[in-house]
Amino acid sequence: MRHVRTFGTLVSLNLSVSLTYRGEVFLWQVGNMLIPLISLFVWQAAIVSGAQLPTSARYLTAYFVLVSVAEMLTASWTAFYLAEEIRDGGLNRYLCRPTSTHLNALANNVGEKVIKLVLLVPLVAVLAFALGDAFEMPTGLGRWLLAFASLIIAALMRWLLDVTVGSLAFWFADVNGFLRAKEVIVPVLSGVVVPLALLPDVLRDVSLVQPFRYLVSFPLEVLLGDVPGGLAAGFGLQVGWMLVFAVAAVLVWRLGLRTYSGTGA
DSSP states (O other): OOHHHHHHHHHHHHHHHHHTTTOOOOHHHHHHHHHHHHHHHHHHHHHHHHOOOOOOOHHHHHHHHHHHHHHHHHHOOHHHHHHHHHHTTHHHHHHTTTHHHHHHHHHHHHHHHHHHHHHHHHHHHHHHHGGGGGGOOOHHHHHHHHHHHHHHHHHHHHHHHHHHHGGGGGSSSHHHHHHHHHHHHHHHHHTSSOGGSSOOHHHHHHHTTSSGGGTTTHHHHHHHHHOOOOOHHHHHHHHHHHHHHHHHHHHHHHHHHHOOOOOTT
8 A cells, every 4th residue: 555655646746747848748749640640641642542451441540540549558768767777876766765666667657648648639539530531439348448458458568678678777888779779679560650450461470479569559459349360369468478578577677686786876
């Protein structure tokens, strides 16, 4: 209960900080929508030109309209700040307190996402209205609940991945190379840049089992009612990869703490 109360307090603090910079956060959300919107127009032009795609135009429209929300809700920015705390000795203050830097990172993640969601949803609603009959909102309470559960698991996976990458700062003075690699690999393989359904057959088969699919694409597949490989198998793989990410994060963190000297504190 102490951790729950602490977490609630930290979420409130992070909400206040995010509200202070609400204008900047709003501009971020506008930027987050631009790439999917441009991609939507490109694929629509391809369909009009006669391109034969393995999915329907309605599916693509719904996917690109909703992907910015899924990407925001599952995103994590913990790795950079965790690496900085390890590098400059800021981690010391958490090692001496009855809480942890991970609890604070989760609270920051949740608090900022609440503000981002409030700002992003109206933008998505305006876009959906502008598209008219081309966009069809998914229906069915069960489908939304399953998609929400998948989003929670995806968000935990991305946060665990960030903890793993950030913890590499125990051994590397500069982890920016790892961060840049993650920023390239995750959007491409998770379906943010291009829906995995549009990949060539060989790559699409591989994408069904690789972990990054379950960070963004899979929750959207559940919501849109088109899950290659089956819903049960998909959830089984998502939970399995989450456990792999959790083991990796715990292992790297604990091994790193054994080498930590608090230099620069």
